[in-house]
Amino acid sequence: MPATTNGTESPESGTAALRIVGLHKEFGTNVAVNHVDLVVPQGSFFGLVGPNGAGKTTSLSMAVGLLRPDAGESRVFGVDVWSDPVEAKTLMGVLPDGLSMPERLTGRELLTYIGQLRGIDPGVLAGRVQELLDVMELGSAERTLVVDYSTGMRKKIGLATALLHGPRLLVLDEPFEAVDPVSAAALKAILKGFVAGGGSVVLSSHVMPLVEQLCDTVAIMARGQVVAAGPLDEVRGDTTLEQTFVRLVGGDDHTRKGLSWLAS
Secondary structure (H helix, E strand, O other): OOOEOOOOOOOOOOOOOEEEEEEEEEEOOEEEEEEEEEEEOOOOEEEEEOOOOOOHHHHHHHHOOOOOOOEEEEEEOOEEOOOOHHHHHHOEEEEOOOOOOOOOOEHHHHHHHHHHHOOOOHHHHHHHHHHHHHHOOOHHHOOOEHHHOOHHHHHHHHHHHHHOOOOOEEEEEOOOOOOOHHHHHHHHHHHHHHHHOOOEEEEEEOOHHHHHHHOOEEEEEEOOEEEEEEEHHHHHOOOOHHHHHHHHHOOOOHHHOOOHHHOO
16 A cells, blocks of 8 residues: 555555544543544554543544544445444454453453354364453463453453454554563464454554554554554655654654753
């Protein structure tokens, strides 16, 4: 997909894993997302980056059906998220930032409960739950309630709930925030394996080195708009993604600034 300034898809591309067109959201007089267009190609590891308040979380919340947009549409593999929400949500797994879960359950109980809500056959469900607990290295916490999980464990069980029904697309909002290096390594391996197996991932983050390490395609948001999108190498050019990001979002050169009262 050629790099563009608005995230539009080239005509020769197939059905996108995720396509959002004209998404718009206002909160009072604040325009949080300003008619955003974005295309996530099938099989891509897509990074959505931007400063705090850029509109990343609001955009993704509308894209997956958690927040109704004022205008625009979102399609997952061609299925409209708002006119056919059940079908769309069978195709994607979502890990929102600050996900709330039933905390008085163990990890196994939580996954079993979510699987029952999704109508997964009990025999199939039991096998998937065990496999997820093993892959996420949560088997040793068999009797531990979610309320007592560490941050890394919470991220892993949250990702497990998103993977449980076998989605084709994962949408993850800051999945590595406050996660220790060991847990982060495990999560990275799982996500890379998901993409290698034909899945698609959308990863929202403001950590540029992480996005460069994992993603093949990126979009940069600022002030509620997409200011660049395309393959990672095309977007960042001859510099790092962080340098390109600072240039596009209009960051100041803080290296020349300091706090006057700390100067010797």
